[in-house]
Amino acid sequence: MTDRAALAWNVAAGVVDPEIADLTIADLGILRGTDERDGTVVVTVTPTFSGCPAMTEMRRDLMRRLSGAGLGPVEIRTALSPPWTSDWxxxxxxxxxxxxxxxxxxxxPDPAPESVPVALVxxxxxxxxxxxxxxxxxxxxxxxxxxxxxxxxxxxxxxxxxxxxxx
Amino acid sequence: MTGHDVTVYESLANSGDDRRWAFGTGFEDPLAGVDMSVPSGVDGADLAAYATMLGDDALIASQRVAEWITRLPELEVETAIANVALDLLGQARMLFARACGADGSGRGEDDLAYLRDAHDWHNVCFVEGPDADFAGLVMRLALFATWRLAVFSRLRDSTDPILAAIAAKAAKELTYHRDFAAQWVVSLGDGTEHSHQRVQAALDALWPLVEELFLSSPVERRLQAVAVDPVMAREEFEDVVGRILEAATLRCPGPPGGGQHDGGQHGGGQGGRDGKHSEHLAALLDEMQSVARAHPGATW
Structure with missing residues (x-):
């Protein structure tokens, strides 16, 4: 990891969950990685639940922190696959x-099976x-x-x- | 400690930015930062039409489910139903964003949600009617989630990586929607004589609408490896529904549709996917779109 990518990780890891004080996007496994490509720092995140409003706020805060950190050109990429899991x-x-x-x-639970049996109780x-x-x-x-x-x-x-x- | 001692909301409030409100307008694109290129050999307009119809199912279902909030029997059921509606809304937003990114029309998710009339919606008619009672709500949700999960678990293998990723996430959510609704169907069906009667009536009323779920539209047929032909979901649907109804001691009104559907229309003009809806959809849209249409482009 380059110095800028490492710094970006530290800045990004400061974004906290609006519902649970102190819990950061790094703790949650939402922050997947930081990288430097052609002079641009690329920060990759994976969203949690489809309709989670906290995700929008965390993303906004992430952009604000990164742009205020003097890192130069920064891009936030969203990786949808593999989908977020609480195991992260x-x-x-x-x-x-x-x-x-x-x-x-x-x-x-294992997300792989073709069909999950219905749980009737x-x-x-x-x-x-x-x-x-x-x-x-x-x-x-x-x-x-x-x-x-x-x-x-x-x-x-x-x-x-x-x-x-x-x- | 730097950064860890302030919450996201505090940092937004202190930023001097007018967009600090969590639930105002100006929602961010739910697929912001995702590479939206259309796979080679895939028609962007078809892909957009397919993503839109799957999004339409989710948004109309979400709106109907959300109508129950504050009218449910227990606080725990309130939170469950609100969660289900929110998940479906999230699925609709991602699918609409995928559609907007695929057809190059420059439309946004709000255009799709708020500025289309009933005949431009392509949801299945199954999701658009109101539920007569709680039994109707859980029965519709059980059947809808079972069908949608059977489709979406196959859509995880779509050659469009964005649809595949949306499906992978949605499949996890639909699994617990289905289980929640199925458990209520069992509780009511295998409950008192009265609750059994109500949930059986709900099943009887919904059953004629089931056949439409398995009619493949021209778009689904053209998109082969991108889309899932709903016919492929039928066996799983029948198996799961059979198990739920057996545990609930309910009588299945017959094979899906019971032969009530006009088989001559399979080539097209088959209902919701073709923009032909019941009168319920227009009434639902009137309410859902009223603010956006009364104040075009308004922000707050």
Missing amino acids: ITAEGRAKLAAAGISPPGPA ATPRRVACPRCGSGDTAELSHFGATACRSLYRCRACREPFEHMREI
Whole structure:
């Protein structure tokens, strides 16, 4: 990586998720890479959920930071393939999620099969409570306040919590 | 700590930029930064027409699903339905952006969403009617998501890399839309006598519209390796729906369409894909497009 590309990475990695303070686009695996091509710094990102409004804000903030960093010509490229997966959230990202009271996602389901069998009953998932660590938890709703989160409650400490979905 | 102690919203608010509002106009192109070139040998106008029809299905379905927000039985169902509508809206936006990038017309996604009359929409009629009740909502969603997932999981192999990527992302979303709706269909069908009756009535009402889902349009046939011929999705649809209805103790009204469709029209003029819609679409568009049409080009 060139010096400019490395600097661009550091600048880009400062963009945070508007919903979860401290969680950066590098932690989330949205920032895929920075490169220098023919004098232009190319920053590559991969969007998360199709309709996620936070993505637009993060992209705007990314452009603002990069253009204000004195890097010279910068281009932001969007790579759609391979699609974003929660498996790309880094260990640091997972630790930040847990610290924010959101249990981090487990391994994402295999996206490869030609057809996924329909789940006619909700599949219980083993999720540990981010507050007390107990595994005695239950899903209240697969869909939470944002596209990426489910609602859970802990039967041990009786607290509700959010879980970032595996996708 | 530099940068980590301010949120995106704070940095936008402090920028002195009028476009700091998260939900104003001036939405960014959802495919900004993506290489939009059309694969060689593919007709750009056909590709645009195909992306538009898939986007039309998603946007009209999204609008109908979103009509239920604030009228649902539980808060958890509210968040689920709002999420489903948002995912479908996101799919529509990406597909419209792909269409605009393929035909060189210079149109934007807003032109496609807000400035077309009913006869210029190419969604399947299946998505455009209102739902009579909650049973109607979950039944329509179960059938729609099952069909769309069967199409989109095959579209992941499209020779257009952008459509393939949109499909890969959408397939993940459609999988949990389908499961959510199917679980409600099972709960209602295998629930009380009353809930069984309501969800069976919903199925009976929707069933005549199913046949149209598997008619291939001329554009889909011309685009061979780019598009998915919906005929290819039929076996998976019938298999999955059969399993859902069995678990829900519901009676399938017959093979899709039950022979009610006019088989003589397969060559064209087949309904929604051809711009022929029920009266429900115009009413939906009236509401959805009213602000954009009353204030052309307005920004805030």
